[in-house]
Amino acid sequence: MLVSRRSRVATLAACATILLATSACGDDKAEEGSAQQVRLYGTDGNMLNSYPAELKERADLVDGMKGTTPLTPLPDDFKSRLRSVNPALTDYLYSAETYDAVVIGVLAAQLAGSTDPAAIAKQIVGVTNNGQRCEDPATCLTLARAGQDIEYRSVSLARAGFTDKGEPATASYATLTFDGKQINEGKTEFVGAGAESAASTKTPPKARKPRPGNNDDQKPLIVGGLLPKTGDLAIAYPPMAAGAALAIREINAAGGALGKPVTWKDGDDGTSTAVAKATVAKHVADGVSIIIGAGASGISREVLPDVVRAGKILFSPCNTDASLTDIEDKGLYFRTAPPDSLQGRALADVVLRDGSQKIVIVARKDSYGEGLQATVRDELEKAGIAADRLKLLTYDPPADSNAAPVDFTGGAKEIKEFGADAVLIIGFGESAQVIRAVADSGVQIRH
Known part of the structure; x- marks a missing residue:
């Protein structure tokens, strides 16, 4: 049972913190007259084992950094299957969400009996609600081929299905902590959010059984990737790519969809509007029905008009705006x-568990960063943190991989002058420059 936020503010007020979307609190206290100290906090864009490498020789700056990310406890079997796709995998962030996005899209196509995106879209929410429960592609595809309404449950979609808006009604979040330049799984805590009652109760169109006989005239279902192979979010690409590859492999091992193997066409969003738009255009030309991505919420917002104009489906495993x-x-x-x-x-x-008193929230200037920044600010204010104890800063992310690194010197100076004890950094790989700048400003990062 969680303690109220107000009581935490009152009872834990002694803890100093930097809010990089991460938090940690210890019993140690800064000695009188010592340098200003802050703790770092992070979110899903930087709470990855691959993130410390962005700081190179100063990777130890992240030790003690704490943050949240959408994550359910992943079964060892699922992790093992992912590693069979990519033996070098060290992170699993959004791997389950990517796997489930591909599987749900394929199951919807099978129930629709068509590769037409409009017909598939009408089945997607229903795939996750109010049918025969199934938990793996083989079982679910067997039911769908028989025209049976299904309720898909899997690693990322365990408690409830989609809302009418086409997103999870419930979620699981993990609190992660960096320790020794990597995430210490022994310190990971999980907490649930959302309400099962928010799941859709609408009845989808009646499933279409496949026609008996030859399927030679049936077009294969084509699914395309729009994931961050390059750009600021590239550090999160390996687990998402593994999730997509595993889903396609297991779907096709179970006989594919509509009587044919499902085709996967790779594609990069580049964490760049220009790169993503070019990939979308190619997918449209190649006859892709379902596009899995984009990685960043801001990129999805920019390319969605193109996708909708072409009558395709955009299905992201990691947009949180x-x-x-x-x-x-x-x-x-x-x-x-x-x-x-x-x-x-x-x-x-x-x-709030760390009793932070003066909090700075630093966000990349896009819909993801500024959106989450505003949400956290509102939640902290509701909990009793006065507006004069909060400071919001933003930075412009690099336009592409060839752009100059983020210069956060001015922002770091503001953090020091504000007297922050907590700094929350909402960003991707480029946010490592924020940590460097804070440390270089003379502010001591607490570990």
Whole structure:
């Protein structure tokens, strides 16, 4: 049972902290007259084992950094299957969400009896609600081929299905902690959010059974990737790529969809609007029905009009910007990642446990960063943190991989002058420059 946020503020006020979307609290106290100290906090964009490498020789700066990320306890069997795709895998962030996005999209196509995106889209929410429960592609595909309504449950979608808006009704968040330049799994804690009652109760169109006989005239279902192979979010690409590859492999081992193997076409979003738009255009030309991505919420927002204009489906495993819930999408946008309206509450709870008194929230200037920044601010204010104890800063992320690194010197100076004891950094790989700048400003990072 969680203690109220207000009581945490009152009873834990002695803990100094830096809010990089991460939080940690110890019993140690700064000696009188010592340098200003802060703790670091992070979110899903930087709470990865691959993140410390972005700091190179100063990777130890992240030790003690704590943060939240959408994550369910992953079964060892699922991790083992992912490593069979990529033996070098060290992170699993959004691997389950990517796996489930691919499987749900394929199951919807099988129930629709068509590769037409409009027909598939009408089945997606229903795939996750109010049918025969199934938990693996083989079983679910068998039921779908028989025209049976199904209720898909898997690693990332365990408690409830999708809302009418096409996103998870419930979510699980993990609190992660860096220790020795890597995430210490022994310190990971999980907390649930959302309400099962928010899941859709609408009845999807009646499933279409496949026609008996020859399927030679049936077009194969083509699924395309729009994942961050390059760019600021590239550190999160390996687990997502493994999740997609595993899903395609297991779907095709179970006989594929619509009587044929499902085809996967790779594609990069580059964490760049220009790169992502080019990939979308190629997928449209290649006859892709379902596009899995984009990685960053801001990129999905930029390419969605192109996707909708082409009548395709955009299905992201990792978009969390809460404002995407009500974006104009003609029923063609879905996500397996929960909106930040849920993560903001979990993150504020982590911060309040540490008793932070003067909090700076630093965010990359895009819909993901500024959206989550505003949500966390609102949650902290609701919990009793006065507005004059909060400071919001943003930075412009690099336009592409060839751009100059983020210069956060000015922002770091503001953090020092504000007297922050907690700094929350909401960003991707480029946010490592924020940590460097804070340390270089003379502010001591507490571990």
